[in-house]
Amino acid sequence: MNLIREVRTHRRLPAPDDARSIRERAGVSQARLADELGVHRVTVARWESGTRQPRGALRLAYARLLLRLEEVSA
Secondary structure, eight states, X not given: OHHHHHHHHHHTOOOHHHHHHHHHHTTOOHXXXXXXXXXXXXXXXXXXXXXXXXXXXXXXXXHHHHHHHHHHHO
């Protein structure tokens, strides 16, 4: 069932504005989030502006991280 969980998480990627709000509510900078995911801060800025979207394993990691941030900042 791990595959099903991954697919659900993959599809749960919030809208760019929502992703930014989740990060900000958690008190996390774009740079810190980027470090956690192993990408550049500009990459996170592009995701949050909606000009780009993460793909593949990175999309899954981003979705999971946002979900955890949302849980701890609620």
